[in-house]
Amino acid sequence: MTADPIPFAAPTLGQAEIDRVVAVLGGPQLVHGPAATELEERFAARAGARHAVSLSSCTAGLHLSLLALGVGPGDTVVVPAMTHVATAHAVEYCGARPVFADVEATTGNIDPDAIPAVLDATTRVVMVVHYLGLPCDMDRIAPVADAAGVVVIEDAATALDATYGERKAGTLALAGCFSFYPTKHMTTAEGGMLVTDDDGLAAAVRQRKAFGYDKMLGERSRPGIYDVAVLGYNYRMSELHAAVGLAQLDRLDELQRARARNFAELAGYLADVDELAVMPGASGASRSSHYCLNVVLPRDRSLDRDEVMAEVNAAGVGTSVHYPGAVPLFSHYRARYGHEPGEFPVAEWLGDCSISLPVGPHLREGDPARIATAVKDAIAAVRTARS
Numbered sequence: 001m002t003a004d005p006i007p008f009a010a011p012t013l014g015q016a017e018i019d020r021v022v023a024v025l026g027g028p029q030l031v032h033g034p035a036a037t038e039l040e041e042r043f044a045a046r047a048g049a050r051h052a053v054s055l056s057s058c059t060a061g062l063h064l065s066l067l068a069l070g071v072g073p074g075d076t077v078v079v080p081a082m083t084h085v086a087t088a089h090a091v092e093y094c095g096a097r098p099v100f101a102d103v104e105a106t107t108g109n110i111d112p113d114a115i116p117a118v119l120d121a122t123t124r125v126v127m128v129v130h131y132l133g134l135p136c137d138m139d140r141i142a143p144v145a146d147a148a149g150v151v152v153i154e155d156a157a158t159a160l161d162a163t164y165g166e167r168k169a170g171t172l173a174l175a176g177c178f179s180f181y182p183t184k185h186m187t188t189a190e191g192g193m194l195v196t197d198d199d200g201l202a203a204a205v206r207q208r209k210a211f212g213y214d215k216m217l218g219e220r221s222r223p224g225i226y227d228v229a230v231l232g233y234n235y236r237m238s239e240l241h242a243a244v245g246l247a248q249l250d251r252l253d254e255l256q257r258a259r260a261r262n263f264a265e266l267a268g269y270l271a272d273v274d275e276l277a278v279m280p281g282a283s284g285a286s287r288s289s290h291y292c293l294n295v296v297l298p299r300d301r302s303l304d305r306d307e308v309m310a311e312v313n314a315a316g317v318g319t320s321v322h323y324p325g326a327v328p329l330f331s332h333y334r335a336r337y338g339h340e341p342g343e344f345p346v347a348e349w350l351g352d353c354s355i356s357l358p359v360g361p362h363l364r365e366g367d368p369a370r371i372a373t374a375v376k377d378a379i380a381a382v383r384t385a386r387s
């Protein structure tokens with residue numbers, strides 16, 4: 001078998017990205033310039049948000065949104081047990097404590113029914129994560145948060161252009177954070193964006209992404225003179241990164257259409273495989289941005305995920321795992337908070353048994369069929385080896 005390997009993800013970069021980066025390199029301004037501003041304006045318009053703030057990562061956005069809300073020691077923040085560690089880390093950076101809620105087996109999103117049990121007088125925020133691009137059921141989450149007087153923040157890292165009813169992910173709560181890491185829907189190599197309709201939050205995040213300066217470059221009447229009003233960070237996006245993002249935005253519609261097509265085709269091929277739960281591209285009012293196609297092996301662990309995945313990889317199909325364990329059971333969190341296996345059964349199942357399959361715009365015609373065949377053959381091979 002000599003067909004080219006299909007990677008899980010590959011950045012879709014071309015001459016347009018290169019030309020824009022070269023233009024920045026030849027110009028006078030590498031940070032605080034027009035590329036980041038244009039990226040923010042175009043991103044805000046696309047998301048349907050009043051403000052977009054460019055950042056060095058999605059994690060920076062999660063951190064700064066919590067800081068801007070004054071989250072700190074003694075506070076708790078609700079985080080789904082199945083997510084990228086960044087969601088929980090952002091809480092720890094503030095000196096606050098993440099409290100974990102299990103996720104729904106059908107979508108991988110935070111289980112609205114599991115939230116009330118972890119809310120108490122210390123709770124400040126519920127972080128929702130739109131798992132692999134499918135928006136959470138906000139109509140069930142918002143009333144729970146409202147009743148408790150806590151704010152909702154969206155980790156929309158993998159949900160660019162996903163929709164919930166008429167609205168886009170990232171605009172479904174107080175603020176939403178996106179990632180431009182290389183495997184995400186669009187990339188700036190490293191980078192992120194926070195969107196919000198809240199003027200105060202946007203201003204606070206802008207100030208804290210640049211050391212806490214009271215005056216930004218351009219607002220200073222005397223060059224180099226500023227006061228530092230609050231403790232801020234260096235979480236800015238450079239002009240080089242923003243230039244890549246602008247070229248990516250130019251072709252984002254086409255990239256997203258390819259994802260949706262690949263997802264639908266692959267989901268069709270896998271729909272009849274008894275051993276697999278296929279995470280849906282739509283649920284209720286939620287429409288996924290198709291970050292990947294996630295398949296989950298039986299909950300009884302009768303098929304070993306790593307064995308199946310090794311067979312799929314051996315057939316030349318790249319995979320990933322989202323995410324490789326329930327966050328509260330990672331060593332850091334376990335040591336700090338004493339969580340034990342069995343507390344988050346659905347998150348643990350996804351961590352042990354899920355395989356993320358590629359649907360990105362890098363796939364060529366025929367690839368979804370090849371991926372499906374590799375998965376089916378892998379399951380058959382592992383079953384045969386066992387019996």
Ligand SMILES: *Cc1c(COP(=O)(O)O)cnc(C)c1O
Pocket residue numbers: 056057058059060083084086087129155157158178179180181191192
């Ligand atoms: C990728 C990812 C992040 C981290 O994004 P960075 O831009 O690398 O900081 C956070 N949350 C989720 C759900 C992710 O998938």
